[in-house]
Amino acid sequence: MLTSSSFQLLSNFSLNLQELYLSQNNIVFSSPVFSSFPSLVILDLSYNNMTSFIFQGSFNFSSKLQNLHLRNCSLRDGSFLISDISITNSSSSLASLDLSSNLLKSSSIFYWLFNSTTNLRTLDLYENVLEGPIPDGFGKVMKSLEFLDLYGNKLQGEIPSSFGNMCTLQRLDLSYNELSGEISSLFQNSSWCNRHVFQSLDLSNNQVTGMVPTVIGLLSELEYLYLDGNRLEGDVTESHLSNFSKLRHLYLSDNSLSLKIDPNWVPPFELYVLKLRSCMLGPTFPSWLQTQRSLAFLDISDNGLNGSVPKLFWNNLENVQCLNMSQNNLTGAIPNTSMKLLNTPFIILNSNRFEGKIPSFLLQASELRLSDNKFSDLFSFICDQSSSAMTILDLSNNQLKGKLPECWKHVNRLLFLDLSNNKLSGKIPVSMGSLVKLEVLVLRNNNLTGELASTLKNCNNLTTLDVDENMLFGPIPSWIGETYSILGSFKEYVIKRNPIMLKQFDCNV
Known part of the structure; x- marks a missing residue:
């Protein structure tokens, strides 16, 4: 000390x-x-x-x-x-x-900086409790700034247009504040003399309004553009994006935007992260996504997408770390592929109308959420593989039928398994006892018969067991009381409180 x-x-x-x-x-x-x-x-x-x-x-x-x-x-x-x-x-x-990460609250810190250190190139004021407006004079005085980070404060008012006149500014982070005003004023009232060096603009999670102006394309060196979580509205077309040849991250989720992209458009960029949740991409699957072969994080959930997904799209997922296409109306079978997924990704496809067999390449995911679809075959998905690193598998509310497979040792790293609300029949297989890491097992509302498999006593980490609404019979095995102290009877399960089930379905970077 x-x-x-x-x-x-x-x-x-x-x-x-x-x-x-x-x-x-x-x-x-x-x-x-x-x-x-x-x-x-x-x-x-x-x-x-x-x-x-x-x-x-x-x-x-x-x-x-x-x-x-x-x-x-x-x-x-x-x-x-x-x-x-x-x-x-x-x-x-x-x-x-x-x-x-200090306790600075008032705008006096900006004025103190005016008087003390106007030659700064990098200024980090993120995660304080700054409130009130950003003085417009700040951008006029701090003429040497290259990197400015004001993330995670409580700043209010309009974004000073003087930020667009800071000719050396390369990165500007104003995310997670309470800033408002029209986004167009930031561009129309600024020279953007820094447009040849400006690389990152983050306005996410504020209260910025209006339509995204096409003049945003002047920022031709942009690599990171974050506009998600605001109150933006109107159309975003290829005219907004065609000048961004270096763009790597694009976040537009959770606004009132509508992406209207020409089906034949070929983007000049190769994205690593694309977040377009609730951007009204539909009704057809956006064909320009097939050109993006380096995507690691993709969220196009809740977009009113209909119809099938092109095979070429699935073949481009080699580098994906998180894929979220949930809450659409996508149909048809997912084609199987011999592709090697490099990152054991999170794959979230729930609440669509996918059908048929579950392709075996999805077993490479660490989390696979396929609930509320029309998949019908579980056997080939589980049994035709050697081993998997999957920890979460949710196939609830599908059309799975037939007997539960007897090959659960292939997925013995599972922590969460939900097969509820299907048409599965027969006995609970002995091999489910190989799921020794399992914390949640939900088999509710199927046609399962017989007694509980005695091998389930090997699942020492199990905290939730739900086999309600089946045709199981026989006494409650004595090992339930010995092994699972929180289980009283088959109708006393607290699934809604389980942290695994409540995990956020999002592709966080």
Whole structure:
């Protein structure tokens, strides 16, 4: 453990010290202690207690200081006192400043920065509690900024149009605030002199309104565009997107947008992440998606899509990590393929009308959610494989029929298995006892007969067993009381409280 008094000892050999890293200690600072470190270039004090530390006028650590990290130091508004220094007299060498995860609340921090360090290139103020509007003058004064992160505050009002006049700005993150106003004003009232270097715009999860202007295409160097979780409306066409040859991430989910893309359009970009939940993509499956061969995360759920999915689309999923096409009206059989899925992905296809056999390549998923479809064959899916790393399998509310297969050892890493509301018959197979990691087993509302398989006692992690609405008979086995202390009778199951069932169906990056 270091204390602030320890720095007096450092002063004896501090004249040439250029880098000092003191993060994640238990240091309590009460006054500036670094004036005797004139050569410091990098200083990291993150994760210490600086509640009583006061910056007056400027940081005054070192005239050569370029990188200052003060993340999670319990800094408050009172830690920064605005002096009488004029903006024109500000001559800080500081290029990178991290004030993230503190307790800053008022806009005074912006004005303090005006007066103290206008040469910044990187500024992190994310995860504070900043509220009120962003001063429009901030973008006019901080002319050297390249990276600005204000994520996760409570900022309100319109997005200053001056951000579009910061000619060096490359990345702007304003996500998870309460910003409002028309998105078009950000583009129409700005020169976007930085459009040849601007790489990332994140306005997600605010209250921004209006139609996405086609002039957004001026930002031709964009690699990351996040507009999801706002109140945007109107159409998005290929005219909005055709200039983004470097685009890698595109988030438009959870607005009132309608994507109207020409079926013959070939995008100039190759996306890694595409989030288009509830974007009215339908009614037919968007053919331009077949050109995206590098997708790792794709969410096109709740889009009113009808009809079958082209085979070429399925063949392009080699790199997928999460695929969500749930809550559409997609039909037909999913073609099987010998393709190797490289990332044991999450695959979420529930609430469609897929039918026929479940293709064996889906067994490579770690989570497979196929509920509320019309799949009819379980045997070939489970039994025609060697082994699987799957942990969640939900096939509830399908048209599965016949006997439960006797080859569950192939999926012995399962934590959650739901086969409820199907037409399965016969006895519960002995091999289900090989699912030793299983926590939830739901077989409700089938035509199962006989007694519970005694091998289920091997499933020591089981917390929920639901076999209601079947034709099972015989006494409740004694091993249920021995092994599962939370189970009283077959009608006392608390499925709705199970954390696995409640896991968010989303492709989070």
